[in-house]
Amino acid sequence: MKRGPSAIADDLRKNRWYYGLIAPTIVILLLINIYPLLYSVYVSLTNYKLTGVKNLKFVGLKNYIDLFGNVDFLTSMRNTLIFVVCAVSSELVVGLALALLLYRLGPLGNTMLSFFLLPMMLTPVIVGIMWRFMYNYDFGMINFFLSKLGIERVAFLSDSSKAIFYLCFVDLWQWSPYVTLLTYGSLQSLPRDQVESANIDGAGVFRVFYHITLPFLSSTLWICTLVRIMDAIREYDKVYTMTMGGPGNATETASFYIYRQAFKFFKTGSAAAASIILLIITIIISNIFIKRMRKNEYKN
Amino acid sequence: MNTRIRKRNTVLWFILTLVLMLFTIAPVVWFMMVSIQPPDVARSGGLTFDFTPTFENYINVFGKMNYLVFFKNSAIICFSSTLLVVLLGSLAAFGFTRKKNRFTANLSSWVLSNKMFPPIAVVIPIYLMMTKVKLLDTFAGMMLVYTAANVPYAVWMLMSFFDDIPIALDEAATVDGCSKPQALWHIVMPLASPGILSTGIFIFVLTWSEFLMALLLTGTNTKTLPVAIAAFINDRGIEWGPMSAAGTSLIVPLAVLFYSIKKYLVRGLAFGAVKE
Numbered sequence: 221m222k223r224g225p226s227a228i229a230d231d232l233r234k235n236r237w238y239y240g241l242i243a244p245t246i247v248i249l250l251l252i253n254i255y256p257l258l259y260s261v262y263v264s265l266t267n268y269k270l271t272g273v274k275n276l277k278f279v280g281l282k283n284y285i286d287l288f289g290n291v292d293f294l295t296s297m298r299n300t301l302i303f304v305v306c307a308v309s310s311e312l313v314v315g316l317a318l319a320l321l322l323y324r325l326g327p328l329g330n331t332m333l334s335f336f337l338l339p340m341m342l343t344p345v346i347v348g349i350m351w352r353f354m355y356n357y358d359f360g361m362i363n364f365f366l367s368k369l370g371i372e373r374v375a376f377l378s379d380s381s382k383a384i385f386y387l388c389f390v391d392l393w394q395w396s397p398y399v400t401l402l403t404y405g406s407l408q409s410l411p412r413d414q415v416e417s418a419n420i421d422g423a424g425v426f427r428v429f430y431h432i433t434l435p436f437l438s439s440t441l442w443i444c445t446l447v448r449i450m451d452a453i454r455e456y457d458k459v460y461t462m463t464m465g466g467p468g469n470a471t472e473t474a475s476f477y478i479y480r481q482a483f484k485f486f487k488t489g490s491a492a493a494a495s496i497i498l499l500i501i502t503i504i505i506s507n508i509f510i511k512r513m514r515k516n517e518y519k520n
Numbered sequence: 521m522n523t524r525i526r527k528r529n530t531v532l533w534f535i536l537t538l539v540l541m542l543f544t545i546a547p548v549v550w551f552m553m554v555s556i557q558p559p560d561v562a563r564s565g566g567l568t569f570d571f572t573p574t575f576e577n578y579i580n581v582f583g584k585m586n587y588l589v590f591f592k593n594s595a596i597i598c599f600s601s602t603l604l605v606v607l608l609g610s611l612a613a614f615g616f617t618r619k620k621n622r623f624t625a626n627l628s629s630w631v632l633s634n635k636m637f638p639p640i641a642v643v644i645p646i647y648l649m650m651t652k653v654k655l656l657d658t659f660a661g662m663m664l665v666y667t668a669a670n671v672p673y674a675v676w677m678l679m680s681f682f683d684d685i686p687i688a689l690d691e692a693a694t695v696d697g698c699s700k701p702q703a704l705w706h707i708v709m710p711l712a713s714p715g716i717l718s719t720g721i722f723i724f725v726l727t728w729s730e731f732l733m734a735l736l737l738t739g740t741n742t743k744t745l746p747v748a749i750a751a752f753i754n755d756r757g758i759e760w761g762p763m764s765a766a767g768t769s770l771i772v773p774l775a776v777l778f779y780s781i782k783k784y785l786v787r788g789l790a791f792g793a794v795k796e
Contacts, residue, residue: 231623235619237701239615240615241612242624248608249672252667253637257637259648260644321536321537335544336541337782338775342771343731343770344731346771349758349763350548350767352753353550401789402786447790456731457746461750474640475638475640478641479640492645495640502637
């Protein structure tokens with residue numbers, strides 16, 4: 221096959237109907253996603269301030285270098301890492317366990333699944349508010365039951381060393397059903413004859429799970445993992461409604477840090493730099509995801 | 521295997537699942553319950569069934585606090601951007617599924633990669649740009665921003681639906697004298713309409729719930745429901761009664777829409793990568 225500009229022009233002409241249909245989407249993405257991001261890269265290299273600066277000047281990588289010495293930024297990155305690792309790993313375990321449980325229950329499980337999906341459809345802002353309610357020291361439901369059991373009340377969200385884990389727990393509550401929904405769907409096509417013959421051969425529940433079920437679900441679990449990572453890495457809504465990053469900055473995630481820098485302290489240049497760092501991390505992870513997706517697509 | 525043990529185990533699993541289910545829905549039920557409590561019961565947390573149901577909180581929220589305005593704002597923004605997303609998305613998805621070569625495969629991956637960008641990274645420059653072109657706090661601006669944010673999702677979800685419609689069908693139509701646009705409009709679109717509708721609902725739900733961009737890019741003219749509800753949290757404390765009424769009225773329509781597309785949810789939530 222010949223290559224080069226004439227071949228490309230040929231291809232464009234021949235398929236102009238299809239390319240023409242795709243073009244508007246590409247244009248709007250370039251205009252409202254890519255161009256702003258490039259502009260953000262530019263801003264991150266300047267001393268831009270939202271309140272306005274007298275002499276806007278190019279400062280090179282200064283914003284980036286400063287960030288790596290900035291304790292608040294590093295704390296927010298650490299919090300994001302804790303959040304992503306704890307929330308996503310627990311969601312995978314709980315979500316998968318629940319899917320297996322529902323699968324075991326047969327048709328009844330399918331009906332019950334609908335109820336489990338409830339948290340997933342809720343607006344994250346509402347979830348945050350709801351759990352602020354649940355965690356409330358004086359009248360929260362959890363403390364209500366704890367006190368009924370004779371256990372001392374816990375001030376969940378004002379404990380700076382543990383608050384981030386309580387946030388993870390809310391994410392677990394909201395998003396394990398996601399893993400459940402996807403894996404439960406895949407389980408429907410689990411090769412039953414394999415499981416049965418393994419059972420006849422005397423393989424226990426755990427061996428069947430490890431050697432048959434888990435490999436069978438691996439591609440679905442892979443997708444769950446990455447979708448959840450991409451989502452958790454940008455966590456903002458629940459932090460905003462539950463803790464505002466507090467106590468101190470114990471629950472300040474990267475997104476929340478960037479938001480505060482840009483819109484509360486008006487350090488636009490520095491915030492843009494931080495957002496570009498977050499973006500790069502995200503792009504690296506998403507590339508793994510997209511490679512995997514395309515592998516799946518070719519399989520179909 | 522001993523069937524009696526198996527039966528007993530099933531009952532145990534069922535009870536465990538039931539407990540987990542109660543735990544899952546308890547916060548939601550409590551939240552909704554508070555919204556129909558008299559304000560003085562709600563103020564102290566309302567962890568009681570001992571009250572006479574009242575719509576006082578709703579009357580407060582929609583009457584005195586004028587929540588209908590935020591409802592209207594959310595509706596305008598969500599409907600317009602969902603329509604645009606579905607239109608652009610269907611055309612692109614059709615193009616991607618009917619013309620498969622290395623170039624379109626790369627391009628569709630690139631489209632998806634746009635969904636991966638953290639919104640906070642996009643929202644700072646967009647804020648600056650929209651201030652310049654005077655689109656901040658306008659319906660048109662919000663519509664464009666949400667369109668760009670959600671079109672990658674729509675394209676991938678729709679691609680999985682268009683893939684289910686055999687290409688032979690539109691080829692046959694062209695042989696029979698249909699032009700290419702006619703084949704798209706009269707043959708493929710009607711067949712894909714359930715998929716297009718559920719994609720639309722999915723995108724609508726996403727837009728309805730969006731918070732970060734709305735918080736920064738809307739103002740007095742266009743403030744959406746999630747932003748309005750988050751504003752209940754302030755220095756004076758939280759008014760649980762009105763807030764849960766506002767929250768409930770936001771999530772009930774969502775629940776209805778969400779369950780209406782349960783069958784197709786998996787595709788949307790996994791970018792079309794997993795089909796049931």
